Amino acid sequence: MGRRKGLLRxxxxxxxxxxxxxxxxxxxxxxxxxxxQMDSEHVSIDSCLHRRISEPLFSKECMPHFxxxxxxxxxxxxxEASFATxxxxxxxxxxxEVPAGSISSKQVVPGTAIRVMTGSAIPExxxxxxxxxxxxxxxxxxxxxxxxxxxxxxxQNIAGVGDEITTGQLLMGVGTRIGPGQIxxxxxxxxxxxxxxxxxxxxILTTGNELIAAGEPLLPGKIRNSNAYMLAAQVEQYGGLAVxxxxxxxxxDEVARTIRTAIEECDILLVSGGVSVGDYDVMAxxxxxxxxxxxxxxxxxxxxxxxxxxxxxxxxxxxxxxLSGNPGACFVxxxxxxxxxxxxxxxTVDPFNQASxxxxxxxxxxxxxxxxxxxxxxxxxNQQMSVSVLNKNSSSxxxxxxHANCLILIPSGSKGIAAGQQAEVIPLPYExxxxxx
Amino acid sequence: MGRRKGLLRxxxxxxxxxxxxxxxxxxxxxxxxxxxQMDSEHVSIDSCLHRRISEPLFSKECMPHFxxxxxxxxxxxxxEASFATxxxxxxxxxxxEVPAGSISSKQVVPGTAIRVMTGSAIPExxxxxxxxxxxxxxxxxxxxxxxxxxxxxxxQNIAGVGDEITTGQLLMGVGTRIGPGQIxxxxxxxxxxxxxxxxxxxxILTTGNELIAAGEPLLPGKIRNSNAYMLAAQVEQYGGLAVxxxxxxxxxDEVARTIRTAIEECDILLVSGGVSVGDYDVMAxxxxxxxxxxxxxxxxxxxxxxxxxxxxxxxxxxxxxxLSGNPGACFVxxxxxxxxxxxxxxxTVDPFNQASxxxxxxxxxxxxxxxxxxxxxxxxxNQQMSVSVLNKNSSSxxxxxxHANCLILIPSGSKGIAAGQQAEVIPLPYExxxxxx
Numbered sequence: 016m017g018r019r020k021g022l023l024r025x026x027x028x029x030x031x032x033x034x035x036x037x038x039x040x041x042x043x044x045x046x047x048x049x050x051x052q053m054d055s056e057h058v059s060i061d062s063c064l065h066r067r068i069s070e071p072l073f074s075k076e077c078m079p080h081f082x083x084x085x086x087x088x089x090x091x092x093x094x095e096a097s098f099a100t101x102x103x104x105x106x107x108x109x110x111x112e113v114p115a116g117s118i119s120s121k122q123v124v125p126g127t128a129i130r131v132m133t134g135s136a137i138p139e140x141x142x143x144x145x146x147x148x149x150x151x152x153x154x155x156x157x158x159x160x161x162x163x164x165x166x167x168x169x170x171q172n173i174a175g176v177g178d179e180i181t182t183g184q185l186l187m188g189v190g191t192r193i194g195p196g197q198i199x200x201x202x203x204x205x206x207x208x209x210x211x212x213x214x215x216x217x218x219i220l221t222t223g224n225e226l227i228a229a230g231e232p233l234l235p236g237k238i239r240n241s242n243a244y245m246l247a248a249q250v251e252q253y254g255g256l257a258v259x260x261x262x263x264x265x266x267x268d269e270v271a272r273t274i275r276t277a278i279e280e281c282d283i284l285l286v287s288g289g290v291s292v293g294d295y296d297v298m299a300x301x302x303x304x305x306x307x308x309x310x311x312x313x314x315x316x317x318x319x320x321x322x323x324x325x326x327x328x329x330x331x332x333x334x335x336x337x338l339s340g341n342p343g344a345c346f347v348x349x350x351x352x353x354x355x356x357x358x359x360x361x362x363t364v365d366p367f368n369q370a371s372x373x374x375x376x377x378x379x380x381x382x383x384x385x386x387x388x389x390x391x392x393x394x395x396x397n398q399q400m401s402v403s404v405l406n407k408n409s410s411s412x413x414x415x416x417x418h419a420n421c422l423i424l425i426p427s428g429s430k431g432i433a434a435g436q437q438a439e440v441i442p443l444p445y446e447x448x449x450x451x452x
Numbered sequence: 453m454g455r456r457k458g459l460l461r462x463x464x465x466x467x468x469x470x471x472x473x474x475x476x477x478x479x480x481x482x483x484x485x486x487x488x489q490m491d492s493e494h495v496s497i498d499s500c501l502h503r504r505i506s507e508p509l510f511s512k513e514c515m516p517h518f519x520x521x522x523x524x525x526x527x528x529x530x531x532e533a534s535f536a537t538x539x540x541x542x543x544x545x546x547x548x549e550v551p552a553g554s555i556s557s558k559q560v561v562p563g564t565a566i567r568v569m570t571g572s573a574i575p576e577x578x579x580x581x582x583x584x585x586x587x588x589x590x591x592x593x594x595x596x597x598x599x600x601x602x603x604x605x606x607x608q609n610i611a612g613v614g615d616e617i618t619t620g621q622l623l624m625g626v627g628t629r630i631g632p633g634q635i636x637x638x639x640x641x642x643x644x645x646x647x648x649x650x651x652x653x654x655x656i657l658t659t660g661n662e663l664i665a666a667g668e669p670l671l672p673g674k675i676r677n678s679n680a681y682m683l684a685a686q687v688e689q690y691g692g693l694a695v696x697x698x699x700x701x702x703x704x705d706e707v708a709r710t711i712r713t714a715i716e717e718c719d720i721l722l723v724s725g726g727v728s729v730g731d732y733d734v735m736a737x738x739x740x741x742x743x744x745x746x747x748x749x750x751x752x753x754x755x756x757x758x759x760x761x762x763x764x765x766x767x768x769x770x771x772x773x774x775l776s777g778n779p780g781a782c783f784v785x786x787x788x789x790x791x792x793x794x795x796x797x798x799x800t801v802d803p804f805n806q807a808s809x810x811x812x813x814x815x816x817x818x819x820x821x822x823x824x825x826x827x828x829x830x831x832x833x834n835q836q837m838s839v840s841v842l843n844k845n846s847s848s849x850x851x852x853x854x855h856a857n858c859l860i861l862i863p864s865g866s867k868g869i870a871a872g873q874q875a876e877v878i879p880l881p882y883e884x885x886x887x888x889x
Contacts, residue, residue, distance in 0.1 A: 060666050064685045078851075080670055085848055087730035114702065114732045116662030118673045132730040134662050134777070134848075136673040147729060179849050187854070195689060196853030199682035199779055203675065203850060207667035225553030225571050229497050230644030233517055236555045236573040238640065245636035248501045252632060265551065292584065293524035293569040295551045340571070342636055372835060395837060398809060411522055411571075412616050413640060414515075416633030417624070 034316035036323065039351060039386060043367070045313045046352060049329055050359045052189075053215055053282070057208040060201055066211040067254060067361040068191040074184045074204050077177035082137040085172040089128040089150060089161055090141035096167040104151070104162035113138060128161055137173055144172035180204070190362030192254075212361045217250045218281035219243055220260040222270055222288040222297055223340055228262075241413055242287040242338075242345045249349050250285075252444065253357040265295040267304070274301070278330050283356060285349075288340030290315070290324040298337045302326055310335075318385040318427065321410030322348040342413035347388045347422060350443060368441045370424070373402035375438050379423070382430040390419035393440060402440050419443060471753035473760065476788060476823060480804070482750045483789060486766055487796045489626075490652055490719070494645040497638055503648040504691060504798040505628040511621045511641050514614035519574040522609040526565040526587060526598055527578035533604040541588070541599035550575060565598055574610055581609035617641070627799030629691075652797045654687045655718035656680055657697040659707055659725040659734055660777060665699075678850055679724040679775075679782045686786050687722075689881065690794040702732040704741070711738070715767050720793060722786075725777030727752070727761040735774040739763055747772075755822040755864065758847030759785040779850035784825045784859060787880060805878045807861070810839035812875050816860070819867040827856035830877060839877050856880060 037045070055069035084090065089109070096105040111121040112130035123129055123141035131137065131144060149165040180186075186204065187197060193209070201209055226240040233239070240262055247257035260277050263270050270289070277284050289298035299315070305328070306312050315326040315337070321344035326337035334356060338348040350368070358366035373393055381387075391402045402423055405415040421440040425431060432438050474482070492506035521527065526546070533542035548558040549567035560566055560578035568574065568581060586602040617623075623641065624634060630646070638646055663677040670676070677699055684694035697714050700707050707726070714721050726735035736752070742765070743749050752763040752774070758781035763774035771793060775785040787805070795803035810830055818824075828839045839860055842852035861876040862868060869875050 060681055061684070064688055076670065079675070081673060083848070085846075087728060087733075112731070113673075114661055115730075116660065116673055130731075132732055133728055134660070134675065174848060179844055179851050194854065195682045195685035195783070196850070196856065198685045199678040199783075199850045199853055202666040202681040203678040203779075205666060205669070205676060207665070223553065223571070224551055228644070229639040229642060232642070233513065236518060236550075236553055238516070238571065239642060241636040241640040244497055244639040245632045247498070248632035248635045251501055291524060291570060293552075294549070294567075295569055296524075342640075346632070346636075371832060395808060395832070398837065400832060400835065400837075407616055409522075411520070411611060413633070413636045414616050416636055417631065419633065 034324075036316040036318040036385070037314045039317060039319050042314050042317050042327070042352065043355060046327055046334065046356060047359065049332070049334055050356050052362050053213040053360050055210050056213050057210055060198060060207050060209055063193050063201075063209040063211055064198065065254065066193050066209070066214075067363070068187050068189055068193065069210045069212040069362060071188050072186040072206070072210070074180050074182060074186055076180075076204055077182045078180040078203065079174050079176060079178065082176060083174040084131040084133060084135045084137055084144045085174055086144065086146050087132050088144045088146040088172065089163070090123055090131045090138050090144050091128045091163065091167060092123060092125060092141065093143035093167045093169040093171070095125060096145065096163040099163045099166050101164040104164045107161050107163065109159040109161060111138070142169055142173070143167045146172065188364075190358075190364055215255045215282045215357055215360045216258055216280070217255040217357070218258050218260055218277040218284040219246045219250070220273055220277060220284065220286045221262045221340075222265060222286060223262065224264050224295070226262045241342050242340065245342065245346065245413070245416070246285055246287065246338075246349060249346075249353070250357065253354055254361050255357050265289065265297045267297045267300045270297045271301055271305070274330070274335065278333050278335060281333070282360065283334040283336070283353075285336045285338055285353065287338045287345050290326050290337040290339060292324070298326065299324070302328060302337065305330075319351075320383050320385050320387045323385065325352065327352065339410065341410040343390070343408070343416065344410040346413075346416050350422065350441075351388070368443070370439050370441050371400070372437050373400040373421075373440045375423075375432050375434050375436050376401045376403040378431065378434050379404050379425055380431040381425075382428070383425065384427055386427045387425040388441070389423040389425060390415050391421045391423040391440060392418055393421045393442065402438060471761075472751075473753040473755040473822070474751045476754060476756050479751050479754050479764070479789065480792060483764055483771065483793060484796065486769070486771055487793050489799050490650040490797050492647050493650050494647055497635060497644050497646055500630050500638075500646040500648055501635065502691065503630050503646070503651075504800070505624050505626055505630065506647045506649040506799060508625050509623040509643070509647070511617050511619060511623055513617075513641055514619045515617040515640065516611050516613060516615065519613060520611045521568040521570060521572045521574055521581045522611055523581065523583050524569050525581045525583040525609065526600070527560050527568045527575050527581050528565045528600065528604060529560055529562060529578060530580035530604045530606040530608070532562060533582065533600040536600045536603050538601045541601045544598050544600065546596040546598055548575070579606055579610070580604045583609065625801075627795075627801055649798045652692045652719045652794055653695055653717070654692040654794070655695050655697055655714040655721040656683050656687070657707075657710055657714060657721065657723045658699045658777075659702060659723060660699065661701050661732070663699045678779050679777065682779065682783065682850070682853070683722055683724065683775075683786060686783075686790070687794065690791055691798050692794050702726065702734050704734045704737045707734045708738055708742070711767070711772065715770050715772060718770070719797065720771045720773070720790075722773045722775055722790065724775045724782050727763050727774040727776060729761070735763065736761070739765060739774065742767075756788075757820050757822050757824045760822065762789065764789070776847065778847040780827070780845070780853065781847040783850075783853050787859065787878075788825070805880070807876050807878050808837070809874050810837040810858070810877045812860075812869050812871050812873050813838045813840040815868065815871050816841050816862055817868040818862075819865070820862065821864055823864045824862035825878070826860040826862060827852050828858045828860040828877060829855055830858045830879065839875060
């Protein structure tokens with residue numbers, strides 16, 4: 016149970032209340048000083064989707080590497096048919112055909128044409144391709160001729176060597192997220208093994224006597240753990256590998272033991288719960304006790320709502336985050352603080368969600384002495400980006416997280432933002448609803 | 453080699469040229485008549501990220517299922533401290549404490565308070581929680597008292613039963629894509645097994661004598677296969693399971709054999725290449741030959757660029773797509789035609805990419821008798837969505853696909869769209885760049 020403190024033992028909470036709140040940007044910059052790109056590994060092109068490139072990739076080849084026909088037709092000498100019309104067609108003898116993937120041993124010389132397919136190598140001598148539909152075929156004495164019925168321009172329907180990609184060209188930079196387009200490019204240029212950044216291993220530990228697992232029936236006073244599952248999904252969404260360390264009761268020694276194990280095994284560690292000022296907030300105790308003892312505390316309070324007691328420290332050069340146990344606050348803490356860490360570890364140059372502007376669809380009338388991050392839903396319509404405040408937005412609530420595609424920033428000291436005013440929004444990686452009307 | 457046709461054997465291509473081009477919307481609606489939602493399966497909540505919900509989920513519980521404290525403080529009777537001030541505090545005897553996860557056996561009766569933590573069950577009798585910071589603690593004769601120094605309102609800092617979720621409430625509908633927020637909600641309501649739609653198994657077959665694999669060195673006239681890798685990534689991105697059937701040379705019998713095997717093993721089948729009018733376009737031959745023989749041809753030409761020879765048919769009630777071998781056209785064909793199929797199979801109600809409007813950053817001066825789909829990059833800045841035309845946009849090119857986050861529709865019959873004019877854009881599932889300035 017971890018009831019370490021009897022009712023009669025007065026607790027000196029002055030140290031906890033006296034925590035110095037740092038600004039969000041300051042918290043972010045302190046964290047970022049301790050983040051480095053992970054090492055590289057090579058994976059098969061079949062399993063690199065959504066991974067991130069670990070080194071600048073340059074093309075060792077050009078593309079096309081041969082003159083290529085853009086369509087099905089005849090390779091000709093353009094100057095022979097530059098004035099061809101249906102009435103005055105150019106007559107050419109067909110001397111060979113080149114299926115895609117083959118090479119003709121013949122040349123196009125005056126008076127001749129060679130049949131080519133989309134993607135065929137253009138035969139020597141030819142400088143244009145005329146499409147089938149602009150020719151007429153004639154068979155005479157066992158020989159095929161064509162009549163070219165439309166004028167032909169130099170170079171038409173031919174992709175030249177290196178037209179698409181030149182040798183030595185930068186293909187993609189460090190941190191590029193690999194999607195279908197990147198995969199097509201890598202495959203076509205021979206990268207069957209792709210250098211990607213190793214996925215950061217992220218430990219996840221939840222604390223709290225009140226927590227039971229998702230599969231357990233409810234008990235009086237208990238709630239099911241949601242943060243461990245949510246954090247694992249957030250980690251995975253940003254390219255990390257989540258490792259769960261279960262739920263530890265509110266007992267500092269047990270929490271400390273688990274943290275020491277986890278921090279050895281992981282690249283960074285997230286602990287949810289126990290960071291506030293309550294009697295059983297074991298993470299707050301842990302940070303106080305460990306300060307200096309092999310741990311460097313970066314901050315234990317941030318001037319923001321929700322999630323002000325969010326904390327971060329360094330143990331063994333590794334980042335340890337103490338996130339709020341309240342799901343709404345835990346979610347926001349992750350997006351603002353852990354996301355940029357995971358992305359930087361994977362080589363992203365600009366890991367912070369770029370803030371943008373949107374017009375408020377609703378009033379948000381509550382002021383706050385600290386910056387406030389409200390879950391919102393952005394919609395683009397009528398050439399305007401607008402944003403709604405989601406209901407059930409309090410830090411203890413999680414039902415609105417599923418509908419959030421941005422955080423709305425309500426600046427400190429303001430009285431909120433009225434409908435119709437512009438707000439700063441931080442997009443989350445969920446699709447923005449776009450309407451064409 | 454599959455050189456089935458000698459140079460001297462004239463080919464009757466009239467049937468191919470005479471194909472009837474259907475409009476994109478018509479092609480889409482013909483396809484969609486053959487699509488049904490996949491069956492359902494239950495997966496662990498630990499492996500449901502990005503899957504889609506297969507049945508409407510209703511809550512069997514309410515949340516919170518007990519009156520819950522929103523912070524660390526004292527459960528009191530509000531009417532006893534409704535006028536409390538620092539000068540005239542309300543003095544209460546602390547009779548118990550309730551860590552989160554526990555239940556007090558005591559009640560709050562007049563003159564008493566019970567210490568509670570964030571997430572604690574509110575003791576019987578109490579109707580408000582006052583935060584620690586608004587109280588002063590006093591120890592007298594082995595008994596703890598508090599002075600409440602600020603006025604207390606009825607219900608303050610208490611989340612009531614069902615405040616967040618009521619029993620029977622719809623949690624998420626069919627086709628909902630599961631993200632971290634959905635996972636948090638499912639976990640907290642006891643869904644450790646989640647009903648999701650089975651992932652569609654999508655066969656991928658490439659045809660063409662010119663194709664070699666990504667790991668092979670280049671040979672004269674050959675190119676590396678990119679479409680098989682690209683299509684597999686697109687399939688995976690939209691929730692399908694890609695199964696590759698390799699590359700088959702331009703030999704209709706071999707292609708037909710492989711299709712017959714693949715269509716048995718998969719839910720839908722994508723074939724890339726061989727759909728055009730060339731001599732070696734085996735898929736065109738396949739569709740002609742099989743028409744009626746256990747196959748229903750839906751269309752073999754679409755009034756669009758790129759990808760006009762894109763074809764679709766039904767074999768054994770399963771969809772078979774003949775996509776262009778040109779990577780740019782293959783990509784667009786997938787996004788316009790296959791994507792909605794995959795999403796509908798997974799329960800999405802509105803599977804078509806919602807078109808939107810954006811201001812052209814560049815001229816696109818080429819007209820076309822058919823609707824044209826240009827790869828573009830959308831950016832939101834200064835409260836304006838603008839879209840650039842990507843370079844290297846021809847259907848045979850793939851280098852620009854990696855930068856595309858939308859398709860720009862250039863309507864049929866137009867002379868293109870000038871910079872500054874509005875264009876219709878179809879967003880792709882890649883992040884839109886947002887700038888705050």
